[in-house]
Amino acid sequence: MRDWNAMSDEAFRQAAIDFIEAECPPSIRYREERPPWTELDPWYQAMSRHGWLAPGWPVEHGGMGLSPSKRIIHMEEWLKQGVPRAMEQGVLLAGPALIARGTQEQRDYFLPRILSGEHLWCQGYSEPGAGSDLAGLRTEARIEGDEFVISGHKVWTSGALDANYIYVLARTDKSVPKQKGISFILVDMKQPGFTVRPIPTIDGGAEFGEVFMDEVRAPLKNLVGELNKGWGVAKGLLGFERMWAGSPHMGRTAYAYLLKIVRARGLEDDPVVLDRVAELKLELEDNSAMYEALSKEVGGGAAIGLEASVLKIASTETYARIAELTVELAEEYGGMDGEPIGGVRLLHNYLNSRPPTIYGGTVQIQRNILAKGALGLPS
Structure with missing residues (x-):
């Protein structure tokens, strides 16, 4: 594994530029709209194969382990060179949440599949009437045997059209104050009960979607953190998103x-x-x-x-x-x-x-x- 942090900032910047020029298809660069996953997949695979995909992840989990200054250079050059964002919910948010709060079994299963592109993630947070007041969400999950059964409606979901996994905030206890009784659950979208609709935006793209869940299921082992204490997991994940922004x-x-x-x-x-x-x-x-x-x-x-x-x-x-x-x-x-x-x-x-x-x-x-x-x- 290459020690990126041993390089000077100038050498690392040039290495980033050289990698982009060699591996990123010109057809997806400097596009006004985000290209569909079918066009992004080869680039995602190239980043994964050459170790450029997860700049903020620790090395032991397959990331680059970059210092803050080099992380900024990585993001700057991707932006300056017209490189599109490629289904980043898994790398930027789901992965760090699992590294920080997931079980070892969850990390062993999900992290390699994020890096390989087998699992493409989207975020099941905002709902109609529960955007800024996220704790007012109405999506519900009940336990049946060894599974959660989830029903609800999420909106402004980045990457929903291409995703095959979603991390969902769902209410699992309605008898307590709204910021309690919420759980953070990982759900496979390739099952009956999911409907995804695009939301066109002002730039003509369809980066966002709304997701309808009708009695969809997830195993209890896909709970991140404790039952009814998902609000803390969600706040931690929002912290990662705020750090990126x-x-x-x-x-x-x-x-x-x-x-x-x-x-x-x-x-x-x-x-x-x-x-x-x-x-x-x-x-x-x-x-x-x-x-x-x-x-x-x-x-x-x-x-x-x-x-x-x-x-x-x-x-x-x-x-x-x-x-x-x-x-x-x-x-x-x-x-x-x-x-x-x-x-x-x-x-x-x-x-x-x-x-x-x-x-x-x-x-x-x-x-x-x-x-x-x-x-x-x-x-």
Whole structure:
């Protein structure tokens, strides 16, 4: 197994670029929409085969075990080189949740199948009427013999159209307060009772779906954590998602686009523009320092706490402000498709800067979490 962390950051960056150029099919790069799994599968297999698939997983579980700085480089280069996200729910969320909270039997069974692409995961969290207030979910699971029987409706489910496994938050005890009585269950989607419908989005893609479950079944051994205590597992997984959304890689890539537009518009000596650009650069440096510090703490075994909410707010709002300034400085080109000026996909960049403020709980929800958890304000 190669020791990636022994390489300099510059050498690691070049190794990432070389791998992408050698193995990522040009037909799936720089696409406005996410390619279907049939096109992504060969690339997923190449990442798995060459050990580039799981940058944040420990080496002992088949990951790269990257340091925080190299994890940022990995994410930056995938974004800069136009590499599409490839069914990342398993690698980014389900896998880390199992590493942190799963049984040894669950890790031995599921982790290799995530890395091989045999199991493609989606997230069964949000429901109609239970998005920001996730604990208000209505999906129910009852126990029959050695199985859970689950019925409910999930929505805004990333990757649902291609997934064959879903991790589901379901209510297993209705007699207790809503944040209790919830369980975290791993469910095979290739069985009767599942219906998946696409949800078209503004960019013309169908990344999201809604999932209907009618008396679907999962063995009791697929419970992660304790019965009725899945809320803690879910919060931990949301922490991983907030860490990903809080990485500065998206903002740093967008900042490079901003500089291209500044040069293309001949604004390199405009003091007002330079002041605004410098302010965003300083915010990015703050975000990077926060991300690296928190990643080191989590890598050392610390729980993901309120700091993840601070990081998610800071990084995603900085990213959005960079994209907004880029469009503003591009003036009449700002809303055009393609690369109308400076070699920058302006509209694509702007639209992509909005969803991260929603991933893992909106920035408004993160502020509520901080108000209650850090400041002690009432709910």
